[in-house]
Amino acid sequence: MSTNENQKQENLNFLLNTAAEAALKAYxxxxxxxxxxxxxxxxxxxxxxxxxxxxDLKLRRLQKTELEILLELDRVCRKHNLKYFIVxxxxxxxxxxxxxxxxxxxxxxSMPRKDxxxxxxxxxxxxxxxxxxxHKTEKDxxxxxxxxxxxxxxxxEDKFEHTGIHKGIFMxxxxxxxISDKGFIQKLCFKSFSLINAFICSKKLxxxxxxxxxxxxxxxxFRFIQCIxxxxxxxxxxxxxxxxxxxxxxxxxxxxxxxxxxxPKEIAPVELWGNGxxxxxxxxxxxxxxxxxxxxxxxxxxxxxxxxVEERVNHTVADENIIFEGVTKDGYKPKFKRKRSHRYxxxxxxxxxxxx
Numbered sequence: 001m002s003t004n005e006n007q008k009q010e011n012l013n014f015l016l017n018t019a020a021e022a023a024l025k026a027y028x029x030x031x032x033x034x035x036x037x038x039x040x041x042x043x044x045x046x047x048x049x050x051x052x053x054x055x056d057l058k059l060r061r062l063q064k065t066e067l068e069i070l071l072e073l074d075r076v077c078r079k080h081n082l083k084y085f086i087v088x089x090x091x092x093x094x095x096x097x098x099x100x101x102x103x104x105x106x107x108x109x110s111m112p113r114k115d116x117x118x119x120x121x122x123x124x125x126x127x128x129x130x131x132x133x134x135h136k137t138e139k140d141x142x143x144x145x146x147x148x149x150x151x152x153x154x155x156x157e158d159k160f161e162h163t164g165i166h167k168g169i170f171m172x173x174x175x176x177x178x179i180s181d182k183g184f185i186q187k188l189c190f191k192s193f194s195l196i197n198a199f200i201c202s203k204k205l206x207x208x209x210x211x212x213x214x215x216x217x218x219x220x221x222f223r224f225i226q227c228i229x230x231x232x233x234x235x236x237x238x239x240x241x242x243x244x245x246x247x248x249x250x251x252x253x254x255x256x257x258x259x260x261x262x263x264p265k266e267i268a269p270v271e272l273w274g275n276g277x278x279x280x281x282x283x284x285x286x287x288x289x290x291x292x293x294x295x296x297x298x299x300x301x302x303x304x305x306x307x308x309v310e311e312r313v314n315h316t317v318a319d320e321n322i323i324f325e326g327v328t329k330d331g332y333k334p335k336f337k338r339k340r341s342h343r344y345x346x347x348x349x350x351x352x353x354x355x356x
Contacts, residue, residue: 069130113175146173205338276289
């Protein structure tokens, strides 16, 4: 089944499920005539269909905005001969249908380390509508990778709402580092990087789950070390970890240490990336790994197979937290404080509202 046919089937299933839910709700209503039951069902279905239509329109506008950001990155990279490659769901969509996955709400790219570092130095090459965000370009930013954000917009992810960082609509840019072909060294590099990053996330009051399946002695030790290590030192250790990862390699494999899929999926042979190749995406030409089909099979298996409906998820940011224009710097101010610097698995943060 093609992507378009699948989308039509999804829409039909939505209508049927909505009608069934409305009928069940109406069935429980007493003393209603047949015409009143019919009107109640129609109203329920109409409300949900209109809400979904509005949500779908907002998602499509978000995807178009992210495409605009990707094309700005493409412009700067082509101008300065920098390599970049679309990856993840972005690449899957391009390979499947030449466009975005219908339910996807982000764009991901990777760049070889030397090109990534050059891009950070070229932050002023982007037009005034965009901001290249890293911990080197924004004081309160803590992540290892970069985000290219569009000024004047807003994408309210929960993990950043307590911070004053730029929260515009964005795309992610992940650096690629060489890594050893020895399994134990690979695991050591990923685990060391993840641990250092966890210290940083905890100090920055992130909303990531840091203590899932961890023992009490580990948690106590973690909290103690986190308290005594200053952020600048942790940033330095994280960069050093990436440099050592590359130094211990024979340059046959590369890894995205900050990639969301982790070890071992984020490791791939250099030849799969190559020098890159052009690929169509939403009617535009962008860059992909040279052997992108082999790369996708390595990462995801049969990437042409659509996932089950329940796995077709995105950032799940509420529609009211996505704004496409008119946001000023004041709009990026923290919305609240967080009470503690860590989060136990399954337990949400305590937040402290600002006084009026």
